[in-house]
Amino acid sequence: xxxxxxxxxxxxxxxxxxxxxxxxxxxxxxxxxxxxxxxxxxxxxxxxxxxxxxxxxxxxxxxxxxxxxxxxxxxxxxxxxxxxxxxxxxxxxxxxxxxxxxxxxxxxxxxxxxxxxxxxxxxxxxxxxxxxxxxxxxxxxxxxx
Ligand SMILES: [Cu+2]
Numbered sequence: 001x002x003x004x005x006x007x008x009x010x011x012x013x014x015x016x017x018x019x020x021x022x023x024x025x026x027x028x029x030x031x032x033x034x035x036x037x038x039x040x041x042x043x044x045x046x047x048x049x050x051x052x053x054x055x056x057x058x059x060x061x062x063x064x065x066x067x068x069x070x071x072x073x074x075x076x077x078x079x080x081x082x083x084x085x086x087x088x089x090x091x092x093x094x095x096x097x098x099x100x101x102x103x104x105x106x107x108x109x110x111x112x113x114x115x116x117x118x119x120x121x122x123x124x125x126x127x128x129x130x131x132x133x134x135x136x137x138x139x140x141x142x143x144x145x
Pocket of ligand 1: 060061062099101102107
């Protein structure tokens with residue numbers, strides 16, 4: 001009886017920790033219903049330890065970190081064109097993701113790992129204006145009233 005309860009408890013614990021780390025899917029699109037050159041969704045808030053799978057739903061895109069827009073100590077990554085990549089985000093903070101060939105066309109997204117900071121996000125200098133516009137629009141949408 002004691003062993004059965006312990007086994008049950010272990011099983012439930014394992015199930016619970018598995019359910020906690022999630023995988024989120026982001027499509028890389030040349031054209032969505034509303035815009036061209038987009039990550040869909042273009043904003044995610046995830047828990048530390050969650051994974052994001054970047055899927056080349058339409059061809060010609062990649063997913064890479066945006067230099068200057070990731071937490072201190074986070075390791076940059078860069079997927080190849082048309083490559084599906086899965087990335088696990090352990091460090092809390094705000095991550096900018098770009099499609100390298102379409103940065104100038106504004107193909108960027110944001111991933112917030114953990115709770116957003118109270119301070120406004122500082123975007124890196126020298127971003128192409130369309131990338132900057134999309135990031136600012138995304139941040140404005142997430143801002144709490
Ligand atoms: Cu692209």
